[in-house]
Amino acid sequence: MLIYDGAVNPLQPYRLYMKKLQILCNGQPQEVASGTTLARLLEDLTLPADSVVAEINKKIIDRDQYATLKLAQGDQVELIRFVGGG
Amino acid sequence: MLRVNERDYPFTEGMRLGELADRLKPGADMLVLNGAPASRDSLLQDGDICSLIKTGEIPSALDMQHTLTARHGRGVQRRFKQATVGIMGIGGLGSAVVLSLAKIGIGRLIIADHDVVVLSNIHRQHYFIDQIGMKKTVALKKTLVRVNPFVSITALDIKLTEKNIPKLFGDVDVLVECFDDPAMKAKALRTALQHLPTTGYIGASGVAGYGDANTITCRKIRDRVFLVGDGASDAQDSSGLFAPRVGVAAHHQANQVVRLILDLNEDE
Numbered sequence: 188m189l190i191y192d193g194a195v196n197p198l199q200p201y202r203l204y205m206k207k208l209q210i211l212c213n214g215q216p217q218e219v220a221s222g223t224t225l226a227r228l229l230e231d232l233t234l235p236a237d238s239v240v241a242e243i244n245k246k247i248i249d250r251d252q253y254a255t256l257k258l259a260q261g262d263q264v265e266l267i268r269f270v271g272g273g
Numbered sequence: 274m275l276r277v278n279e280r281d282y283p284f285t286e287g288m289r290l291g292e293l294a295d296r297l298k299p300g301a302d303m304l305v306l307n308g309a310p311a312s313r314d315s316l317l318q319d320g321d322i323c324s325l326i327k328t329g330e331i332p333s334a335l336d337m338q339h340t341l342t343a344r345h346g347r348g349v350q351r352r353f354k355q356a357t358v359g360i361m362g363i364g365g366l367g368s369a370v371v372l373s374l375a376k377i378g379i380g381r382l383i384i385a386d387h388d389v390v391v392l393s394n395i396h397r398q399h400y401f402i403d404q405i406g407m408k409k410t411v412a413l414k415k416t417l418v419r420v421n422p423f424v425s426i427t428a429l430d431i432k433l434t435e436k437n438i439p440k441l442f443g444d445v446d447v448l449v450e451c452f453d454d455p456a457m458k459a460k461a462l463r464t465a466l467q468h469l470p471t472t473g474y475i476g477a478s479g480v481a482g483y484g485d486a487n488t489i490t491c492r493k494i495r496d497r498v499f500l501v502g503d504g505a506s507d508a509q510d511s512s513g514l515f516a517p518r519v520g521v522a523a524h525h526q527a528n529q530v531v532r533l534i535l536d537l538n539e540d541e
């Protein structure tokens with residue numbers, strides 16, 4: 188979500204700022220831009236989406252939801268990443 | 274009362290193991306007393322458990338179970354015999370896991386893979402040169418029959434998917450993920466967590482190379498769900514896969530199968 192916050196930078200009063208969200212990712216506090224999808228989070232973490240099992244607030248997320256599921260304030264994200272070999 | 278090859282036999286004061294063998298199994302050359310090998314002149318005591326074995330003889334199912342019981346203990350072996358374990362993928366990890374579980378007498382094993390044995394498998398997977406070109410399910414089943422003919426083997430020559438995993442492995446006590454492909458590893462765990470919530474699960478990630486074997490651990494990630502490996506060593510990297518380190522991981526997995534069957538649901 189884009190919000191106008193003229194107070195943040197008086198030199199650029201019309202600049203639109205991305206609202207930030209605080210999430211917990213594998214127990215670590217992390218800040219992401221509002222509207223960040225699960226797929227985008229994985230990209231930022233350089234994790235290949237196909238090799239990751241994701242759980243948000245104790246619910247396992249289907250692979251086909253990664254691209255559309257937007258993170259919300261306070262989400263508890265658990266990521267399990269697999270590497271190849273067997 | 275004595276227990277001899279799983280049958281009760283009256284105890285007499287002063288009786289020795291060799292006399293018992295001569296009476297009940299002439300030609301027996303391996304005598305086991307309360308779980309340990311013993312000599313012919315071992316003096317028997319009331320309540321002793323004896324196994325009398327003739328080496329080279331193909332044992333009956335009952336003899337096999339008697340022997341395993343003498344080695345593992347009665348309570349443990351009963352639970353092994355009643356257990357069903359599913360193994361997804363029978364390559365480097367899976368073939369070693371399955372062999373280990375057949376050896377200890379797990380009652381039923383469901384193995385699934387759709388690959389064929391090729392020369393490049395032999396360096397780390399439990400197949401033989403004369404099995405190159407055979408379906409892995411067929412080849413491994415032939416080996417398992419030689420290891421323990423009394424384990425029920427269901428061999429599925431099938432490509433596993435998120436859809437068919439819950440159906441094929443719906444009634445197993447423990448499911449072991451032994452895939453090579455990281456996307457399949459993720460799919461399998463996802464579907465197990467969603468659709469098989471009470472099934473024990475042991476996955477693997479990070480088994481490549483020849484780094485310190487002590488960095489391979491078995492980590493509990495959920496109730497009855499474990500991950501084996503160092504979490505990082507990728508087979509795509511130049512180091513590749515090596516029989517010793519893959520074997521360490523496989524036997525971590527097999528050991529955790531045992532622990533889940535025995536309701537030891539902790540990683541300590």
